[in-house]
Amino acid sequence: MSSLGISGFAHLFGVLAIILLLVWLLHYREGIDFDSDNGFRVFNVHPLMMFTGFIFLVGEAAMAFETVPGLRQTKKFVHMTLHLTAIILGIVGLCAVFKFHDMAHIVNVYSLHSWIGIGTFCLFGLQWLFGFVTFMIPGPSAPTRTRMLHRAFGKALLFMAVCAAETGLMEKSSFLNLKPHQREYHLINFTGLAILLFGVFVDFSINFRNFA
Protein backbone atom coordinates (compact mmCIF):
# COMPACT_ATOMS: atom_id res chain seq x y z
CA MET A 1 0.00 0.00 0.00
CA SER A 2 1.35 3.43 -0.89
CA SER A 3 2.00 6.14 1.68
CA LEU A 4 -0.95 8.07 0.16
CA GLY A 5 -3.23 5.05 0.74
CA ILE A 6 -2.18 4.94 4.39
CA SER A 7 -2.83 8.65 4.85
CA GLY A 8 -6.34 7.94 3.47
CA PHE A 9 -6.98 5.74 6.54
CA ALA A 10 -5.67 8.54 8.77
CA HIS A 11 -8.12 11.05 7.19
CA LEU A 12 -10.92 8.49 7.57
CA PHE A 13 -10.34 7.89 11.30
CA GLY A 14 -9.76 11.61 11.89
CA VAL A 15 -13.08 12.60 10.28
CA LEU A 16 -14.83 9.72 12.05
CA ALA A 17 -13.52 10.97 15.41
CA ILE A 18 -14.75 14.52 14.64
CA ILE A 19 -18.24 13.21 13.77
CA LEU A 20 -18.43 11.04 16.91
CA LEU A 21 -17.19 13.95 19.05
CA LEU A 22 -19.87 16.27 17.59
CA VAL A 23 -22.63 13.68 18.14
CA TRP A 24 -21.44 13.29 21.73
CA LEU A 25 -21.20 17.00 22.56
CA LEU A 26 -24.34 18.14 20.69
CA HIS A 27 -26.70 15.20 21.24
CA TYR A 28 -25.66 13.54 24.53
CA ARG A 29 -24.09 16.57 26.22
CA GLU A 30 -25.12 20.22 26.66
CA GLY A 31 -23.89 21.65 23.34
CA ILE A 32 -20.97 23.95 22.60
CA ASP A 33 -20.80 27.68 23.42
CA PHE A 34 -17.76 29.60 24.70
CA ASP A 35 -19.91 32.53 25.92
CA SER A 36 -22.64 30.56 27.68
CA ASP A 37 -23.64 30.95 31.33
CA ASN A 38 -23.85 27.16 31.47
CA GLY A 39 -20.33 26.03 32.44
CA PHE A 40 -20.69 22.66 30.69
CA ARG A 41 -21.39 24.33 27.33
CA VAL A 42 -18.19 26.33 27.84
CA PHE A 43 -16.27 23.17 28.82
CA ASN A 44 -17.42 21.36 25.65
CA VAL A 45 -15.40 23.81 23.54
CA HIS A 46 -12.32 22.11 25.09
CA PRO A 47 -12.61 18.55 23.67
CA LEU A 48 -13.85 19.92 20.32
CA MET A 49 -10.96 22.37 19.92
CA MET A 50 -8.27 20.04 21.31
CA PHE A 51 -9.14 17.31 18.82
CA THR A 52 -10.70 19.03 15.78
CA GLY A 53 -8.67 22.21 16.11
CA PHE A 54 -5.42 20.86 17.47
CA ILE A 55 -4.69 17.10 17.10
CA PHE A 56 -6.49 16.64 13.75
CA LEU A 57 -4.77 19.67 12.17
CA VAL A 58 -1.40 18.63 13.61
CA GLY A 59 -1.84 15.16 12.07
CA GLU A 60 -2.87 16.67 8.72
CA ALA A 61 0.12 19.02 8.90
CA ALA A 62 2.42 16.06 9.57
CA MET A 63 1.08 14.31 6.45
CA ALA A 64 1.16 17.45 4.27
CA PHE A 65 4.37 16.31 2.56
CA GLU A 66 2.45 13.31 1.13
CA THR A 67 -1.00 14.77 0.68
CA VAL A 68 -0.40 18.30 -0.66
CA PRO A 69 0.45 18.40 -4.36
CA GLY A 70 2.95 20.88 -5.79
CA LEU A 71 6.41 22.14 -4.97
CA ARG A 72 8.27 21.25 -1.77
CA GLN A 73 8.08 24.92 -0.77
CA THR A 74 4.23 24.78 -0.98
CA LYS A 75 4.13 21.61 1.15
CA LYS A 76 6.39 23.24 3.74
CA PHE A 77 4.17 26.33 3.83
CA VAL A 78 1.00 24.24 4.32
CA HIS A 79 2.81 22.18 7.02
CA MET A 80 3.81 25.34 8.91
CA THR A 81 0.45 27.14 8.51
CA LEU A 82 -1.62 24.13 9.60
CA HIS A 83 0.55 23.78 12.71
CA LEU A 84 0.17 27.49 13.50
CA THR A 85 -3.63 27.27 13.08
CA ALA A 86 -3.63 24.17 15.31
CA ILE A 87 -1.73 26.01 18.05
CA ILE A 88 -4.13 29.00 17.89
CA LEU A 89 -7.22 26.76 18.06
CA GLY A 90 -5.54 24.75 20.83
CA ILE A 91 -5.16 27.96 22.84
CA VAL A 92 -8.92 28.59 22.43
CA GLY A 93 -9.54 25.03 23.70
CA LEU A 94 -7.27 25.59 26.71
CA CYS A 95 -8.94 28.94 27.50
CA ALA A 96 -12.31 27.14 27.48
CA VAL A 97 -11.29 24.64 30.15
CA PHE A 98 -9.70 27.34 32.34
CA LYS A 99 -12.88 29.44 32.00
CA PHE A 100 -15.01 26.42 32.98
CA HIS A 101 -12.77 25.75 36.01
CA ASP A 102 -13.13 29.39 37.09
CA MET A 103 -16.94 29.22 36.70
CA ALA A 104 -17.18 25.97 38.66
CA HIS A 105 -14.40 26.81 41.19
CA ILE A 106 -12.32 23.77 40.20
CA VAL A 107 -8.54 23.67 40.73
CA ASN A 108 -6.52 23.90 37.48
CA VAL A 109 -3.93 21.42 36.17
CA TYR A 110 -3.95 18.66 38.79
CA SER A 111 -4.92 15.50 36.86
CA LEU A 112 -2.66 13.25 34.78
CA HIS A 113 -4.64 14.37 31.71
CA SER A 114 -3.87 18.03 32.37
CA TRP A 115 -0.18 17.37 33.13
CA ILE A 116 0.29 15.45 29.87
CA GLY A 117 -1.82 17.96 27.94
CA ILE A 118 -0.13 21.14 29.18
CA GLY A 119 3.34 19.60 28.87
CA THR A 120 2.69 18.46 25.31
CA PHE A 121 1.20 21.80 24.27
CA CYS A 122 4.21 23.79 25.56
CA LEU A 123 6.63 21.43 23.79
CA PHE A 124 4.57 21.84 20.58
CA GLY A 125 5.05 25.59 20.81
CA LEU A 126 8.82 25.13 21.13
CA GLN A 127 8.86 22.61 18.27
CA TRP A 128 6.98 25.08 16.03
CA LEU A 129 9.47 27.85 16.83
CA PHE A 130 12.41 25.49 16.21
CA GLY A 131 10.86 24.39 12.91
CA PHE A 132 10.17 27.97 11.81
CA VAL A 133 13.68 29.18 12.58
CA THR A 134 15.37 26.12 11.08
CA PHE A 135 13.33 25.45 7.96
CA MET A 136 11.36 28.58 7.01
CA ILE A 137 13.91 31.39 7.33
CA PRO A 138 15.84 31.52 4.03
CA GLY A 139 19.41 30.28 4.29
CA PRO A 140 21.46 27.13 3.71
CA SER A 141 19.36 23.93 3.80
CA ALA A 142 19.23 22.22 7.24
CA PRO A 143 21.27 18.99 7.54
CA THR A 144 19.52 15.60 7.32
CA ARG A 145 20.13 14.98 11.03
CA THR A 146 18.20 18.15 11.96
CA ARG A 147 15.27 17.17 9.70
CA MET A 148 15.26 13.72 11.24
CA LEU A 149 15.30 15.13 14.79
CA HIS A 150 12.42 17.51 13.93
CA ARG A 151 10.41 14.59 12.54
CA ALA A 152 11.14 12.29 15.52
CA PHE A 153 10.15 15.01 18.03
CA GLY A 154 7.02 15.79 16.01
CA LYS A 155 5.95 12.15 16.05
CA ALA A 156 6.62 11.89 19.79
CA LEU A 157 4.54 15.02 20.40
CA LEU A 158 1.64 13.68 18.30
CA PHE A 159 1.82 10.48 20.36
CA MET A 160 1.75 12.50 23.59
CA ALA A 161 -1.18 14.59 22.30
CA VAL A 162 -3.16 11.42 21.56
CA CYS A 163 -2.35 10.17 25.10
CA ALA A 164 -3.69 13.49 26.43
CA ALA A 165 -6.92 13.01 24.42
CA GLU A 166 -7.40 9.42 25.64
CA THR A 167 -6.82 10.34 29.30
CA GLY A 168 -9.17 13.31 28.83
CA LEU A 169 -11.98 11.09 27.51
CA MET A 170 -11.29 8.61 30.32
CA GLU A 171 -11.41 11.38 32.95
CA LYS A 172 -14.63 12.84 31.56
CA SER A 173 -16.38 9.46 31.35
CA SER A 174 -15.40 8.84 35.01
CA PHE A 175 -16.71 12.28 36.07
CA LEU A 176 -19.99 11.63 34.25
CA ASN A 177 -20.39 8.44 36.28
CA LEU A 178 -21.82 6.64 33.25
CA LYS A 179 -23.04 3.06 33.64
CA PRO A 180 -21.27 0.35 31.60
CA HIS A 181 -24.29 -0.40 29.40
CA GLN A 182 -25.06 3.25 28.52
CA ARG A 183 -24.86 4.18 24.83
CA GLU A 184 -22.96 7.36 25.68
CA TYR A 185 -20.16 5.28 27.23
CA HIS A 186 -19.82 3.25 24.03
CA LEU A 187 -19.84 6.45 21.97
CA ILE A 188 -17.00 7.90 24.07
CA ASN A 189 -15.02 4.65 23.72
CA PHE A 190 -15.46 4.55 19.93
CA THR A 191 -14.39 8.21 19.78
CA GLY A 192 -11.26 7.29 21.76
CA LEU A 193 -10.49 4.38 19.42
CA ALA A 194 -10.96 6.58 16.33
CA ILE A 195 -8.54 9.16 17.78
CA LEU A 196 -6.02 6.41 18.61
CA LEU A 197 -6.22 4.95 15.09
CA PHE A 198 -5.88 8.44 13.61
CA GLY A 199 -2.59 8.80 15.53
CA VAL A 200 -1.41 5.33 14.49
CA PHE A 201 -2.13 5.89 10.77
CA VAL A 202 -0.55 9.37 10.73
CA ASP A 203 2.58 7.74 12.18
CA PHE A 204 2.45 4.91 9.60
CA SER A 205 2.00 7.43 6.82
CA ILE A 206 5.15 9.33 7.90
CA ASN A 207 7.20 6.15 8.49
CA PHE A 208 6.22 4.58 5.21
CA ARG A 209 7.11 7.69 3.24
CA ASN A 210 10.74 6.62 3.54
CA PHE A 211 10.01 3.21 2.05
CA ALA A 212 7.07 3.71 -0.34
Place this chain on the structure above:
Amino acid sequence: MSSLGISGFAHLFGVLAIILLLVWLLHYREGIDFDSDNGFRVFNVHPLMMFTGFIFLVGEAAMAFETVPGLRQTKKFVHMTLHLTAIILGIVGLCAVFKFHDMAHIVNVYSLHSWIGIGTFCLFGLQWLFGFVTFMIPGPSAPTRTRMLHRAFGKALLFMAVCAAETGLMEKSSFLNLKPHQREYHLINFTGLAILLFGVFVDFSINFRNFA
Protein backbone atom coordinates in the same frame (compact mmCIF):
# COMPACT_ATOMS: atom_id res chain seq x y z
CA MET B 1 23.83 11.32 20.94
CA SER B 2 24.17 7.66 20.00
CA SER B 3 21.25 5.26 19.84
CA LEU B 4 22.73 3.52 22.93
CA GLY B 5 22.69 6.84 24.85
CA ILE B 6 19.00 7.29 23.99
CA SER B 7 18.14 3.76 25.14
CA GLY B 8 19.85 4.73 28.43
CA PHE B 9 17.12 7.35 28.95
CA ALA B 10 14.49 4.72 28.15
CA HIS B 11 15.92 2.36 30.81
CA LEU B 12 16.04 5.26 33.27
CA PHE B 13 12.38 6.26 32.83
CA GLY B 14 11.31 2.60 32.76
CA VAL B 15 13.03 1.82 36.09
CA LEU B 16 11.73 5.10 37.57
CA ALA B 17 8.17 4.14 36.59
CA ILE B 18 8.59 0.70 38.22
CA ILE B 19 9.86 2.29 41.47
CA LEU B 20 7.01 4.86 41.54
CA LEU B 21 4.47 2.12 40.81
CA LEU B 22 5.81 -0.03 43.68
CA VAL B 23 5.78 2.92 46.11
CA TRP B 24 2.19 3.62 45.08
CA LEU B 25 0.91 0.04 45.36
CA LEU B 26 2.84 -0.93 48.51
CA HIS B 27 2.81 2.32 50.50
CA TYR B 28 -0.31 4.25 49.44
CA ARG B 29 -2.47 1.29 48.36
CA GLU B 30 -3.26 -2.11 49.87
CA GLY B 31 -0.24 -4.10 48.65
CA ILE B 32 0.00 -6.82 46.02
CA ASP B 33 -1.27 -10.39 46.37
CA PHE B 34 -2.96 -12.48 43.69
CA ASP B 35 -4.39 -14.96 46.25
CA SER B 36 -5.70 -12.47 48.78
CA ASP B 37 -9.29 -12.27 50.04
CA ASN B 38 -8.95 -8.49 49.76
CA GLY B 39 -10.03 -7.68 46.19
CA PHE B 40 -7.87 -4.55 46.02
CA ARG B 41 -4.68 -6.54 46.75
CA VAL B 42 -5.66 -8.82 43.86
CA PHE B 43 -6.39 -5.81 41.62
CA ASN B 44 -2.96 -4.31 42.35
CA VAL B 45 -1.31 -7.22 40.56
CA HIS B 46 -2.85 -5.73 37.38
CA PRO B 47 -0.98 -2.37 37.11
CA LEU B 48 2.25 -3.99 38.35
CA MET B 49 2.15 -6.80 35.77
CA MET B 50 0.87 -4.66 32.90
CA PHE B 51 3.71 -2.19 33.25
CA THR B 52 6.63 -4.07 34.86
CA GLY B 53 5.77 -7.41 33.29
CA PHE B 54 4.37 -6.30 29.96
CA ILE B 55 5.14 -2.74 28.73
CA PHE B 56 8.63 -2.51 30.28
CA LEU B 57 9.71 -5.88 28.87
CA VAL B 58 8.17 -5.09 25.47
CA GLY B 59 10.15 -1.83 25.40
CA GLU B 60 13.36 -3.61 26.42
CA ALA B 61 12.68 -6.26 23.77
CA ALA B 62 12.21 -3.54 21.15
CA MET B 63 15.61 -2.06 22.08
CA ALA B 64 17.38 -5.44 22.28
CA PHE B 65 18.98 -4.93 18.86
CA GLU B 66 20.91 -1.93 20.29
CA THR B 67 21.42 -3.00 23.88
CA VAL B 68 22.27 -6.72 23.67
CA PRO B 69 25.87 -7.41 22.62
CA GLY B 70 26.80 -10.32 20.38
CA LEU B 71 25.60 -11.89 17.16
CA ARG B 72 22.40 -10.81 15.39
CA GLN B 73 20.99 -14.29 16.11
CA THR B 74 21.48 -13.71 19.89
CA LYS B 75 19.76 -10.30 19.70
CA LYS B 76 16.82 -11.84 17.82
CA PHE B 77 16.52 -14.60 20.40
CA VAL B 78 16.52 -12.10 23.30
CA HIS B 79 13.96 -9.94 21.40
CA MET B 80 11.64 -12.93 20.91
CA THR B 81 12.07 -14.34 24.45
CA LEU B 82 11.49 -10.99 26.18
CA HIS B 83 8.31 -10.52 24.16
CA LEU B 84 7.11 -14.03 25.04
CA THR B 85 7.81 -13.39 28.76
CA ALA B 86 5.98 -10.05 28.49
CA ILE B 87 2.92 -11.74 27.00
CA ILE B 88 2.88 -14.43 29.74
CA LEU B 89 3.20 -11.82 32.54
CA GLY B 90 0.59 -9.70 30.75
CA ILE B 91 -1.83 -12.64 30.89
CA VAL B 92 -1.23 -12.85 34.69
CA GLY B 93 -2.01 -9.12 34.91
CA LEU B 94 -5.22 -9.55 32.89
CA CYS B 95 -6.30 -12.54 35.02
CA ALA B 96 -5.82 -10.37 38.14
CA VAL B 97 -8.24 -7.69 36.95
CA PHE B 98 -10.85 -10.25 35.83
CA LYS B 99 -10.54 -11.99 39.25
CA PHE B 100 -11.00 -8.63 41.01
CA HIS B 101 -14.07 -7.84 38.88
CA ASP B 102 -15.55 -11.25 39.76
CA MET B 103 -14.88 -10.69 43.48
CA ALA B 104 -16.42 -7.20 43.42
CA HIS B 105 -19.20 -8.04 40.92
CA ILE B 106 -18.02 -5.43 38.40
CA VAL B 107 -18.79 -5.72 34.67
CA ASN B 108 -15.74 -6.61 32.52
CA VAL B 109 -14.32 -4.64 29.58
CA TYR B 110 -16.58 -1.58 29.38
CA SER B 111 -14.22 1.40 29.83
CA LEU B 112 -12.05 3.07 27.19
CA HIS B 113 -9.00 1.81 29.13
CA SER B 114 -10.16 -1.79 28.88
CA TRP B 115 -11.08 -1.49 25.18
CA ILE B 116 -7.66 -0.07 24.28
CA GLY B 117 -5.91 -2.54 26.59
CA ILE B 118 -7.63 -5.72 25.40
CA GLY B 119 -7.38 -4.67 21.74
CA THR B 120 -3.67 -3.92 22.04
CA PHE B 121 -2.94 -7.17 23.89
CA CYS B 122 -4.68 -9.31 21.25
CA LEU B 123 -2.81 -7.52 18.44
CA PHE B 124 0.47 -8.07 20.36
CA GLY B 125 -0.25 -11.81 20.39
CA LEU B 126 -0.76 -11.77 16.61
CA GLN B 127 2.37 -9.65 16.09
CA TRP B 128 4.43 -12.14 18.14
CA LEU B 129 3.10 -15.06 16.08
CA PHE B 130 3.80 -13.18 12.84
CA GLY B 131 7.31 -12.34 14.05
CA PHE B 132 8.02 -15.92 15.13
CA VAL B 133 6.85 -17.45 11.84
CA THR B 134 8.59 -14.82 9.69
CA PHE B 135 11.92 -14.32 11.46
CA MET B 136 12.61 -17.29 13.77
CA ILE B 137 11.75 -20.33 11.62
CA PRO B 138 14.87 -21.13 9.53
CA GLY B 139 14.51 -20.32 5.86
CA PRO B 140 15.31 -17.53 3.39
CA SER B 141 15.76 -14.12 5.05
CA ALA B 142 12.58 -11.96 5.17
CA PRO B 143 12.53 -8.99 2.74
CA THR B 144 13.29 -5.46 4.04
CA ARG B 145 9.65 -4.45 3.54
CA THR B 146 8.47 -7.21 5.92
CA ARG B 147 11.04 -6.17 8.59
CA MET B 148 9.93 -2.58 8.22
CA LEU B 149 6.24 -3.53 8.55
CA HIS B 150 7.01 -5.62 11.66
CA ARG B 151 8.87 -2.68 13.21
CA ALA B 152 6.16 -0.12 12.36
CA PHE B 153 3.43 -2.36 13.82
CA GLY B 154 5.55 -3.01 16.90
CA LYS B 155 6.03 0.71 17.52
CA ALA B 156 2.29 1.37 17.02
CA LEU B 157 1.48 -1.40 19.51
CA LEU B 158 3.91 0.01 22.11
CA PHE B 159 2.25 3.42 21.62
CA MET B 160 -1.19 1.83 22.12
CA ALA B 161 0.04 -0.04 25.22
CA VAL B 162 1.30 3.24 26.73
CA CYS B 163 -2.12 4.81 25.97
CA ALA B 164 -3.74 1.88 27.80
CA ALA B 165 -1.47 2.49 30.81
CA GLU B 166 -2.21 6.23 30.89
CA THR B 167 -5.98 5.73 30.64
CA GLY B 168 -5.70 3.02 33.32
CA LEU B 169 -3.94 5.38 35.75
CA MET B 170 -6.47 8.11 34.90
CA GLU B 171 -9.41 5.74 35.52
CA LYS B 172 -7.97 4.50 38.82
CA SER B 173 -7.24 8.02 40.09
CA SER B 174 -10.84 8.98 39.26
CA PHE B 175 -12.22 5.88 41.05
CA LEU B 176 -10.11 6.68 44.12
CA ASN B 177 -11.71 10.13 44.21
CA LEU B 178 -8.40 11.70 45.24
CA LYS B 179 -8.27 15.40 46.01
CA PRO B 180 -6.05 17.60 43.78
CA HIS B 181 -3.56 18.43 46.56
CA GLN B 182 -3.07 14.82 47.74
CA ARG B 183 0.45 13.40 47.45
CA GLU B 184 -0.91 10.15 46.04
CA TYR B 185 -2.39 12.05 43.08
CA HIS B 186 1.01 13.60 42.31
CA LEU B 187 2.66 10.19 42.64
CA ILE B 188 0.21 8.69 40.12
CA ASN B 189 0.81 11.61 37.73
CA PHE B 190 4.60 11.27 37.95
CA THR B 191 4.23 7.51 37.34
CA GLY B 192 2.16 8.30 34.24
CA LEU B 193 4.77 10.77 32.97
CA ALA B 194 7.61 8.26 33.55
CA ILE B 195 5.68 5.61 31.57
CA LEU B 196 5.02 8.13 28.78
CA LEU B 197 8.69 9.14 28.57
CA PHE B 198 9.72 5.47 28.61
CA GLY B 199 7.54 4.97 25.51
CA VAL B 200 8.90 8.10 23.83
CA PHE B 201 12.56 7.16 24.41
CA VAL B 202 12.08 3.55 23.30
CA ASP B 203 10.61 4.95 20.07
CA PHE B 204 13.51 7.43 19.69
CA SER B 205 16.00 4.64 20.30
CA ILE B 206 14.48 2.54 17.49
CA ASN B 207 14.14 5.50 15.09
CA PHE B 208 17.66 6.75 15.66
CA ARG B 209 19.17 3.30 15.06
CA ASN B 210 18.78 3.98 11.35
CA PHE B 211 20.67 7.24 11.54
CA ALA B 212 23.21 6.85 14.39
